[in-house]
Amino acid sequence: MTKIEWLELKAAYQRGEGSCAELAKAYGVKPGSVSSRCRREGWRVEMMELDAQVGRLVGQDLTQRAQTLAQRRQNFLERTLVESEDWLDQIAKAKALVDVDDIDSLRKLVSTWQIPVEYGRKAFGLNEAENNRPPTLVSISMANPPISAPMKGTAIPSMPIDWVAE
Secondary structure, three states, rough: OOOOHHHHHHHHHOOOOHHHHHHHHHHHOOHHHHHHHHHHOHHHHHHHHHHHHHHHHHHHHHHHHHHHHHHHHHHHHHHHHHHHHHHHHHHHHHHHOOOOHHHHHHHHHHHHHHHHHHHHHHHHHHHHHHHHOOOOOOOOOOOOOOOOOOOOOOOOOOOOOOOOOO
16 A cells, blocks of 8 residues: 555544454455554554544633633623613602502503513523412502612512512
8 A cells, every 4th residue: 555545544544434454444455454553653542642632622612612601691691680770760760650549550560560570580590490380479569668679789589579470
């Protein structure tokens, strides 16, 4: 065999296209010749070193991707909190204008809570544990002191109202 044919056979071996015996048959060479050349040139050792390099590179790539995904998740959660806090601020302003005896206005106000609470619960994965729980009755007291929106930096789960929408 020529040097190029041996390089092709070696490459086929390293790609996992067959054992020494199988490749010897495919290339028309004695199996012993392929096996002895494989040992002499250290094909298996090269493959193990290559596997180790690939493993390290893949590990580094996976670590980098995991860090990127974690950062994106953190950014998403922060944006969700900001948007939820804005909603809560708007609801608090609207609450101050609602007459406690106006049932329709109270219903509308309660329904507006559903949006920020729902998004906040989804962002923190809080609904997943409660998917099999029956709906919960929500009670919002309009008496003094008024219910206020959480301060900046506090999470949605610490809100004084728990809403489970079904």
